[in-house]
Every structure is written in C-alpha cells, then in structure tokens.
Amino acid sequence: MTSLALDSPAAVAEEASLAALLRCCVREVAGPRGQVRHSGPYVLLRVAGVPLRVRAHGGLALRFEGSPEWLDGDSWQPLSAGRLVRLVEAELGGGNEEFASQVAASRRAMATLLRARRETAAPADPWLASEQALVFGHPFHPSPKARGGTPADAADDIEGDAGWLAYAPEAHASFPLRILGVRDDVLAQAGDTAALDELGTAPPGYSPLPAHPWQLGLLAAELAAPLADGRLIDLGYGSRPAVPTSSVRTLYEPAVDRCLKFSLDVRITNCVRKNSWYELAGAVELTSRLGPVFRELSARFPGTRWLPEPGYRSADLGTRLLEGLGVIVRMSPWQVCRPGVTPLLSGALATPGLPGVVATVSEAVAADPVRWWRAYVERVALPVLDAYLTHGVVLEPHLQNVLVGVDGAGTPVEAVFRDLEGTKLVAGRHELSGVPRRVAEALTYDAAGGWNRVLYCLMVNHLPEVAATLAGTGPVRELWAVAGDVLAGYASRRGWPRELSDLLAGAPLPAKANLSVRWARSADRRAGYVPVANPLAASA
Template identity: 75%
Template sequence: MTSLALDSPAAVAIAEEASVSALLRCCVREIAGPRGQVGYEEPYVLLRVAGTRLRARTHGGLALRFEGRPEWLENDSWQPLSADLLVRLVEAELGESDGEGEGEGEGEGNDEFGAQVAASRDALATLISARREVPPPADPWLASEQALVFGHPFHPSPKARGGEGWLRYAPEAHASFPLRLLGVRDDVLAEAGDTGALDELGQAPSGYSLLPAHPWQLELLAADLAAPLADGRLVDLGDSSRTAVPTSSVRTVYEPLIDRCLKFSLDVRITNCVRKNSWYELAGAVELSRRLEPVFLDLAAAFPGTRWLPEPGYRSAELGTRLLEGLGVIVRMSPWSVCRPGVTPLLSGALAAGRQGAGAVAGDVPAPCRPADPAPGGAPTMAGWPVADPVRWWRAYVERVAPPVLDAYLCHGVVLEPHLQNVLIGVDAEGLPVEAVFRDLEGTKLVAGRHDLSGLPGRVAEALTYDAASGWNRVVYCLMVNHLVEIAASLAGTGSTRELWAVAGEVLAGYAASRGWPRPLSDLLSGAPLPAKANLSVRWARSADRSAGYVTVANPLATA
C-alpha cells in the first residue's frame, strides 16, 4: 500500500471536522457539563470553554451527533470552530492553576496534548485517502471491522498512533498482509492452553514450534531479536502462505487459513493504551477462558443467541520479559466458528459509526460509516441491512445484548466489557439481530470476593479482578453510554430516540423482574445518572487507561 500525502482537500476537511466534533463532545461531557456550562436552545447545544461561547447543531441525545460546523462567538458573530482553536481553549481551561478544577490532571500543563490531537487529525486524513485505493473485504464481518474510520466519538485523539509505518497495517485503510512465521526452539518455548491451530500455519524444523508474528511487531523488536536469531533459539521461516486481515483493534488479525483471530503485542500507543500482551495477560486469557466456559453455557441457556469468543491458548518464547511479551500471541476463536449457519456477524461499532464529522462531502465518507440509502420500497436501512421496522429491530438488539451482560455481573460476578468494539451482532437473512457475540478477555474481569483466585500468581489475580463498584461502573458505562446510546442515535438518525428508550426500558424491566428487581437495576431503571468514561481527562493527565475516572451523564431511561 502506498503511503499517501495529506494533499486531498476533501480528506483533510473531513478529518478536521471529525476532530473538532470528537474534541467538542469531550468538552461537553468532561469540561463544560460538570461546571454547569452547558445549555440547549433547539437545535443547538451551547457551552463555554475557557470563557469562550461555543455552539453546535445537535441530535441523537447523549450521543451528541453534530450537523454543520461547530462555531465560536467572536465579537458577537458566530465563526467556524477549528480544531487548533478548540485545543487552545482546552489547554487554557485545564491548564489553569487556580485549584478549583474537578478533574484529575487539572491545574497542570500538558505539552503533548495539542500534538496528539493534530497527529490524530493527520492520521485520519491519511486513512480517508488511503481506503479509497483498496476495496473493502468481501467478507461482511471483516468489512465491518475495517469501517471504524473516525474512531471513538468521545476521545480527544481517536486516531493517535505511536510508531512508524502503521499505514501498511491499518484496518481503516483496508490493509491485509502475510504474517511472519518464526520457529521457536522447544527448550525456550512458552505456551499454555490449546495452541494447536498455530501449527497449521506452516512447517517448523524438527525441535522447533511455529510462532506467527505481526510484521510491524518484528520491525519494532528488530534489535532485541538479533541475538536469538543469530544463535538459533529463533529461526525466521518467512511469510505465511495467506494474507491475514487486521480487525478494528489494529493488533488483532483474522487468519483465514486456520479460521482464528490472533492477538499480537505491538507495544505502541493507540488512543489511550500501549497495546501489548503483558505476561500476566497471556496467562490470564487462558485462565479466564477456562472459568468462563460454564458461565457462558448458563448465559446461552437463559438467553438464546448469546455467544462468546474463547481465547484458549497463547504461545511465545521464553527469552526474557520483553520478548516473552513482545512475541506473545493469543489465539482467539473466530465469530464464524460460533455463529450458527445463516447468521452474519457484524461489528456493533460499524452499525453505530454514522457520520461523526458534520458537513462532510457524502462521496468522501466511507460507505459503512454513513446511513445507507433507502432500501427498495422506501424502508430505512442501517449499515446496508434493511430495517423495515426500526422499533422491532431495536427491541431485538437490546434483548440480545443487555440481559446477558447484566446477568453475567449480577448472577455470576463477571464483568464483561460490552463496548462497541467488543460486541458482534449476528443478523439473520432479514437483518434482524438474533445473536450477540462477546469478545476480548483483556477487558473482562471477575468481581473480587466472588471467585477463588488463591491458586493464581498475585499479579495475574490482580489483573483479573475489579471490586464490585468498579465492575458495575464499567458494565453500565460500556453497555449504556458507549454502546446502546450510540446504536440508538444511529437508528433514529436526526429524529428522536425517546420511543427507542421506552422500548429499552421495557426490555430491562422484564429482565429485572425475572431476577427479583436487584437494587442496581432498580436504580438504573429509575433514571439514576450514568457513569461516562473521562477519556479527555485521562489523556490530559497522561495516566494509564485502567485509571480513567468517570463523569456522570443523564440517563436516557429517565425521560423515555
């Protein structure tokens, strides 16, 4: 794939617009909202940041979908708002040292912040240009994985990426590439669980085991690999015979030869996190897969259509911590292997994406990321799937996703992380949601005190657990704020989401009644404020993503 210069005016304009929108949403949620500096005058949301008045036409309720260019008030005249100006306002607001700030990191400067926002904007422009040069995958699931061009709608730098040469491996640019195959001498092989599928990728020499590697990963580890490659502890076996396809997480690829997803360790920062497989996460994935098997059997029996993607094994090389983690690959089942025949898995994030930038030229917006054209007969469509009855579609969607997530927490002490990139929706031939597939055990946790972890190493047990309050906040944020709010906004378009939330309330109330109205669900259904992850604050404070706090936002169930 050719690296494209940022010389497409349309791509640059869309990237600028999307960057302004993402950062402005963060300002509404994390800066102006908690300070009482947000108001609504139909059709505008109005706010103040660093004393400057801002406004944007909005719809979609809590999702804050913007139409037209956001503006700022200059000398009693509304002017288009640029990303650079908004960054300066955020820096002025959060950098004040008056001691009155409420968020973590306020009162302290951050000389990296503006560059991160600019880098994200530039990366987005490159991705928009690059994806036009390569057709999307024919597989509808993989096409949905590669549709998240704009990234997290409430993140200040949703496409910020560390390292060099990332475009060759970017799912948003419709990348595909062969994996590199290594042989690991058996006396330094590190593995656990079921890794047999990896042996089908090629032929390792006698006394060695096959270890696939992401080519970007090998570039980043070149200096560390020189010695073990020279003395024979590792051997380079060349490229795989087939191309792998990166999924939405960038470092996880689908390998069609073995029908598995492989989660690699890149050790570069992508949005909030440095993406690597720490040694305790390698061990934890296998341990969780073992423990979750009976849990998901129970969930599937109680809520038909519930699926999950186990991570039954990992393989690496015992060559010191850096290479153990850097070469570690986690084997994950593929969605095609768990969905029943006739069901097509689609990434929930692709269904929710919509046009997060406002005023973009329609032809320049990637097709999976904008509302589809009407289907024959005038029925509205969503991501190319007919939605003849949006309310029926939504009820089916909520029924598939919400009850198993809540039951996992309340009845099994398991914290699933059902954000938009961790859930696949299986649709039938009519486009109706009939299955929900949950994945990525890195974010899945066990509620402390409800599981016996005494036999595990301390660091593994620590990484596998949340306390009860933290676990509930994570579940409610991911399920309600990150997920259902965004799906509802996309389904409603520019219309009201009120009817959709009334239906969601009915589904959740039915589940609550079946479980005796547990207190957390009663509070949720009564309209208690929701926790929303503070991505801007954690980036400003330069903290680890796990330490991210929450701000409270309105509960859409309260007005349904």
C-alpha cells in the same frame, strides 16, 4: 457527518476531529463546571470563558449538525479544531505540550485513511468489512486515531520501515504474518495452541510462532541476538494474507480460521497495545472458567455467543520478548455463529455515513426500526447484565468488543462477546486461591468497579451510539422507552435488584474520562468517570 464520498479527506478529518474534541469538552470540561445548556436546536457551552455553540441531536451520543461556532464579540464564527485545542489548553491550565500534536496527528491519520480507502476495496467478507470500517474511532476521545510506533529502520531479515498505514484495518490492509521458529527449550505456551502449528513447518526442536510484521520491526534490536544464536529462527511469511480487525493488533488468519491477538508496542488512543505476561496467562484461565457461564447464559438468552481464547504462545527470552512476541489464540466469529447468521461489528453499525456496512441491515431497520432495536437490546444488554448479577462476571461490551449476528433479513439474532483482556471476575465471588497473585489481580474488579464498567460500556459507550444512528436526526426518546421496557422486564424477573432499580429510575451513568486521562498522560487503567444523564430517565 458529511458525505465520505464527496468531501475532501482533509475537510472530513477536520470535521470529525473537531466533533470528537467538542464532545469531550461537553462531557469532561464544560459539563462538570455547569457550563453547558440547551437553547433550541443548539448545545451552548463555555471553554476558557469563550461561548461555543453547535446544533446537536442523538441524545447522549451528541451527534452534531452543521459547523460548531464560537462567539467573537457579537458575531458567531466557525470553530476550528486548532482553536478548540487552544481553548482546552487554556481551560486546563497548560502543562501538556503533547496534547496539540496528538490531536493534530489524529486528524492527519483520519485524512490519510480516507484517502487510502478511496484506492482500496473493502473485504468481501461482511464481518471483516465491518471490522475495517471505524475510520473516526472513539467519538468521545480527543485524539481517536493518533498512533505512534512507526518502525525504525530494521534489519533486512525482519522488516523495514513500512509505516503504520500498511497495517491499518481502516485502510483495508491485509498482509501475511511472519513466522518465527522458537527452540523448544525457550518455548513459552499454555492451553490449546494447536492451530499455530498449522501456520508453518518448523524443523525438529522448534515450534512455529506467528508474529506481526510491524511488531518485529519495533523489536529488531532485541531480536538480533536470539536470531543469531538459534534460539529463534526465521521461517518466512505465512501462506495467506491475514486481515487486521478493528483493534489493529488482532488479526484474522484465514489459514486456520482463528483470530490472533498480538502485542504491538504502539500507543493507540490511550494505551500501548501489549500483551502483558499476566494477560497471556489470564486469557487461558478465564477461558476455562467462562465456558460454564456462557453455556448458562446462552440457555437463558438464546443467541448469546463468545469467543474463547484457549491458548497463548511466546518465547521465554526475558519479559520484554515474552510479552512482545506473545500471541493469544482466539476463536473466530464464523466458528461460533450458526449457519445463516452474519456477524457484524457493533461499532460499524453505530457509525453514520458508512452505507456499505449499514446496507446489510438497512432493509430490516427501514421496515421497522423499533422492532429491530428491541431485538438488538435483548440480544446485547440482557446477557451482559445477567453475567454480572448472576455469575459475578464483568463483560466489557463496548462497541469494538461486541459482534451482532443478523439473520438473512438483517434482524439481530445473536450477540458475540469477545476480548478477555477487559473481562473480569467480581472479587469475592470466585475462588482464585490457586491462581498466581498478579494474574488474579488482573482478573478481578471489586463489585462497584465492575458495575461501573458494565454501565459505562453498555449504557454510555454502546447503546446510545446505536440508538443515535437508528434515529438519525430525529428524537431517540421512543427507542429509549423500548430499551427501558426490555430492561424492566428483565428486572422484574430478577426481583428488581438494586442495581437495576437505580438504573431504570434514571440514576446518572458513569462516562469514561478519555480527555482527562490523555491530558494527565496517565495509564488508561487510571481513567476515571464523569457522571452523565441517564437516557432511561425520560422513560422512567
């Protein structure tokens, strides 16, 4: 990636958009058709019969160097994102009139965010600065920053049309929450929600309910009646600005030192970000079940942490508002990391070109990158694998769901796992007879599906991206040999279970097919996988 400080936002956004779509083409379009090969420093591929090439490094992460090109007759010409979109449409046979506009919207959003970042300052808190660093989004998504849902004109007593930028973590946004009062006879909650009571003073017979201002704008029509008849009341704004984290809809509320996960009826990448009713209940159910699991994991793998989600609160005003106003309470990383340890988002550590964030660990990496990497793999990978193999728990350790705690020297000493929406129980290994059927369904994967999710998030989405950033333009083979050594040591202690034996033998890995699911306009839960090369194969 070229310099964020020197290049124009439009040029950087074009480069990033083109790179993301081209990676998708390698993985999901040309690769499965046998139309990808390596020639010297280039990756060569064909899309819709047109030869393309780009200099690449970083192994599975596919970091590009220089401008991608297409073959025009007998000469190579610079490839634009617009041309690549047209080639993808031709290759896939058309039929998706939204695709080009989604890619273009993502590119415009990146440029807008880059311009905004030049006018704003990152949070002083290094954790929050890392949360707000993901300007380019998922590196293997065709429209990683496309987002809809700009509020329509809304009633003055809720929220006007502020647009999405006012709420964007990548633009260093912060803003106070709106506090509603929910009348006791329509209050919906479970678990420990005491922290929410500190956010506002409600009159007798009401409880405070924090709300995301963007979401209130989106729900303005549905809220009019309960606000008029007193089932809901407006308690004004919170006392301090809350800070959006990388997921956009989860905010850190400093007034109570908690993270609050809101519903947001906005499509961000593949999903409309809504807390379904069964996810509200599931968060509390999982929190009660995972306490003993993480106590065992932290005893076996010191430095293992997690962020419980002990309660939720909403208003029982029909499914639309129950879900739309639902907020999940989550512990903050500062509550679980030990003193002297600084949590940083893994996604920020994996993102090249963001020296302000990487500076926190740069000295430790520069002094001994292999040692730093070994510590990183030990902290992140081993508890994830053991959660599945020993406890039948599927964590979702993708780059936005893991915080790495570094000590004063910048060395990884803790790993913090979060977001119970993606955490599942392996079916048949947990007693769920007392859990409502729909909640139980949302909490479980079958064994094969759970293992695929672990492999994708850990071995495709996460570790390759961090390894590529550590290696820069150099080879990543040495880092993967170290990772293989760490995993082999764990496998040996476990008696070489089949799953680890296959992984370490170099079996292909499942990569989530983001381009395919966007092209088909399917729900994210229907996304399939494509096989990709296992970076451990070379060191097997």
